[in-house]
Amino acid sequence: MIEILSTGAVNSVQDLGRTGYLDAGVGHSGVMDAPALEIANLLVGNDEGAAGIEVALFPFRLRFKADTVFAVAGADCPAKLDDRQVPGWWAMTAKAGEALTLGLPRWGARTVIAFQGGIDVPLVLGSRSTDLKSVFGGFEGRGLHRGDRLALAEGSRRMLRMEGGYGADVSALRGPAAAKDEAIVLRVLPSAEYAVFTGESRSQFHETDWLITNDANRMGYRLSGPELTLIRKLELFSHGIMPGTVQVPPNGQPIIQLAEANTCGGYPKIANVIEADLWKLAQAPVGARLRFELTDRDTAVAALRQQRTFMAALAADAALMRGWN
């Protein structure tokens, strides 16, 4: 059991999302930075998809009601377990009564916390993710409040072999963090209406450092920059869209659809951020700048394969460290 001591209402219980209900209009939801949750889960001995907490509003504080193995990953924030420093990408054991505090990130926008056993909330349509927009799943279908008590499922009883904990080196997967004044580069594939934008708009799309406006949440980010225009007016029939789809409504300012994206939309689509780069968006705060770099499908698949290979290797390592083999 954990108790929430301090939080914002956008912080929520998330797993890797809900699949199989897009055709009922139910979006995937799930954690915005999926590799971070997967890694944190593997470090604490869970399946990679166990439910954890996604923190996007800081400071965040919780108290452990029992001895618990946990790991913090994602945005680089100052984290403390009572007075002890908590490194990122590192599993350690909290004693009953200790409090975990996450401060404002030095880099990134979203930190995830995984707990051994995972957060025990009911499955709704096959997932423990909170769908904040539709108000179901997760903890009572809403973001976390102070005083909420969350049960943890029974985890492995095996304790960590290493006294100080156990961590992962994620540099190969995530690369160096972009400097604060540098645009975050996202690889994109052209989408259906790419060629219907004017040549100038297509150039601007790739050459602009797009600003993430205040209108940015788990559903999507609205960007600000030059006005993108079409060669001709389009009124499209509604069609399926994905997290990563970049739409351009008539005001010419792009919207990137994200974890809680609507399942269908009607605005012209200029591009899609590739799956392997979605975590970078999760870590891009309001006010950050984005740049869209054209890539091809083979590269997009290869990048995803690299992520999966990393996870498989980490899962094997983590099992060895715990002496499960």
Next chain:
Amino acid sequence: MTDVVSPRLSSQGAGAILLDAAGPVFSDDIQSRIWAVAAWMLKVDGVAETVPGMNNLMIVFDPLAISPGEVEQQLLRIWQTVVPDAVSGRDIDIPVVYGGPDGEDLAALADNAGLTVEEVVRRHSEAVYSVAAVGAMPGFVYLSGLDPQLAFPRRAVPRMKVKVGSVIIGGAQAGIMPCTAPSGWHIIGKTEVPLFDPLRDPPCACKPGDRIHFRVLEVQP
């Protein structure tokens, strides 16, 4: 059935392909084919989800289990060869209060159509709509069968909050809001019928192929 149209394919990332078979106007024949292809594609190894839209279909798959090129080939083959089933839907009655504070765009839509408010209400409520697709948000039904004169391009900037139960029109499509959410569609009325419940299985009140009848409860100024 006339000749099968050649659909346009595009990527939505590495793991999704959009098949677009739409012509200038919505086609019920094409939509029946969309439903049938969606069901077939779900049986292909590596395909996770199929999302029927309005005369289009999105296929979501694991690109490490099946390559995007392979999905495209299968999709085009099934598109050409599938025999659409006859769909036997149900009739669903949706009582609506038109206009007033919960139908704030009714007058603007009438203006745009060059019709009186009463005529808009009559045409909207006398048509029989088919549920072509469910999507965008949980339980949202895309309805075909809107009188073309009631078509109204979506708002340039979407509203951040449109109330649950709002009866709406976007472009040539009619719909109903299943939950309170952002939308760029125009609001012409309100219903109290619940469309979506995540604790129910299936969670949606309407399925593709069902027929919707809007019934006038009241027209408010």
